[in-house]
Amino acid sequence: MLDPHQILLAVPLLPVLGALLCALFGSVKQLKSWSHVPAVLCAALSCACAFGVVAQLQQSGLPATFPGGDSDRIVWFGMDYAKARLVVEFGLSADHLAGIMLIGVTFIGFWIVVFSIGYMKGSPGFARYFAVVSLFLASMNLLILADNMILMFAGWEGVGLCSYLLVGYWHHKHSAAAAARKAFLVTRLGDVGLILGILLLWFMTGREGFDYARMFSNVPALAENNPVLFPLSCLMIVLGAVGKSAQFPLYVWLPDAMEGPTPVSALIHAATMVTAGVYLLARCTPLMLVVPGVQLTVAIIGAFTALLAAFIALTQHDLKRVLAYSTVSQIGFMFLAVGCAGPALPKIAVVAAIFHLFTHAFFKAVLFLSSGSVMHAMHDVIDMREFSGLRKVLPVTHIAFLCGALALAGIPLFSGFWSKDMVLEAALEAGHSERFGTIYMILFGVALTTALMTAFYTFRAYFRTFWGPLRMPDGAHPHETWVMNLPLIVLAIGAIVVGIAVEPFNQLFSGFLSKAPFLAATPSPEHHLNWPLILGSSAVALIGVGIAYFMYVKQPASAAKAAAAAGSWYAFSLNKLYVDEIFKVLFVQPMNLLAGISSLVDAVVSDLTRLIASIPRAMAVTIKPIQNGLVQFYALAMVVGVTAFIGYLVLFAK
């Protein structure tokens, strides 16, 4: 019964079952208000199975697979031509990288589902919400566990679909529906790149099976034989990661995606789905290692996005938007770390990226959930100008948010500090390399600046929300319930301890991840704590927090003065660098123009058809009146007709 292969299969399958049961519950009237139960149970069981898989992995050191043996492989689909052969198998495999991702996704996913019970209570479409969230967990697990890129792509699209459904959860609201469409279409740009990249890779390698192990087995030869196609396919995969992980220039969908319910923002748009791009790049490390140019591109995109998003986050008034931009910025950090994997050792760079991903999932989830709690209490108002001083009325939320904020800002000893430190260390290491050394040095500087801005905007949001005089919008009824507090507490503890417990002093995390098959062969770094860097980044974080404290607590008037002094820079940041407007002019308006032309052509064509059709109709008007419904008139017409016919036959026809 408890065969390890089947436990592995249960990890993605249980949430599917949960989704089906939720849908079933939702369609039965008596069970409707109970439709969260299957989602919670299946998420919990799936999480337990994930822990089982990882424990087994830790014990044996061998990746768990499904199906068990080579003999009973399951073919999903395949095609066989004379020149090309594609066989896609359904295979799951949990190596160390997948194990870490699994823990993050299922554990945080479970607590967010619990939080949702309180948050979504009484909302229309209660069952729909839990069904889609369950389906999301299933897709995300599939994405992580797939042992070939095409199955991975199926999960990738699945999470995209669920993201669309959940962002547009309140679809009667125009802005939510528009945000859902935007999220779907913008990530689609990346997805097209990803599938092209996958097919290019298949074109080069996949004659016999297409799983990761076989694909990575002879990468250098592959790169040598295909000097153009190989880097191209890597770039395409990076494009897919950029779209999904909301990096420049495709990040525009993520801030708008905050239209969805807040637990969704926490789960999908902070902790799990948006980090799928980082996971993909980490997974493809063996490919990326042979193309340093692509690596550098990834690092530059990451660092630039981190800076850009942090700059925008400095001035936003919407609490959730601040967090959304900080997510974009933090994923930029992860990209930077992954991009350092060539010049710095992969065991440093990839581990740094995944470690930051892991801690970020915890502290960003708790930040989002706390802001959801604030939103719940403030009657769906999330604008920081509308409220302040909430620390007395929402004590648990306040503490949880503080824990998350400390971690995000990179205050020493909290989880975000350690992981951000590793990212900086990877960038610094890469800066010492020969080839693009100076560029990586600049990126390191950018990252350090971003860390300063991060600390500032995080605590700006914290002080504005929880400090100062107590102010609340009309209709607010501040309250906290245990079903929402419990996940906050659990995740807040995670945000505090998950960093210090597993990495800086015992190297538990990096030791575990380094055993992943694609990392095991690379050289190991010597472990040391880079004290100058640690002290420097702590100082940076503390300075950022100090500035925020000064501007928003000590002298609240100075914030406005600083904004006025910054002038156009302030407006620039407040209006998100006008990127949305630029996109509108560059893409949306030409498309609208094209649509207008098309509808004009359409109108011409259909009007022409109508014109032609109106000719017989006009002719018919003259003889219409003889259809008068009188039986005897018809009989008379028949007699006249037959008489005329016979008369002609008799008199004229020969």
Next chain:
Amino acid sequence: MISLPHYLAIGAILFVLGLIGFLTRRNLIVMFLSAELMLQGVALNFVAFSRAHGNLHGQVFALFIIAVAACEAGIALAMFLMLYRKKRSLDISLWQALREPGLEETRDTVPLPVEPKEEPLPVLSVSGVEPARKERDYA
């Protein structure tokens, strides 16, 4: 000597009488009777030609016509009954709904002649008493 043209003349007269009746009368049952008359005119033609040619082809058709007319009578009378129940009248001009949409209903320009009321039959009283005439409604 009665020859073929005589039979044909009678057949034609029957047919034309039926036709005129069908086109001019408004009562459904009378129209139906007129149609039967036309059928009998045609049947007479068949029989006459059958006799003239000295074979039975025409007689077979005559038999068919009689059979069809019988079926027709069964169906038509049942339908008239249903139509009568809807409108309490047998006037064919009440059924004009299948005309072209938007077209006005055709109405009589001259009102129909009012049929004279039948004089009620005398009601016989018990013997020995003088018979009295009482008005009774026969409608």
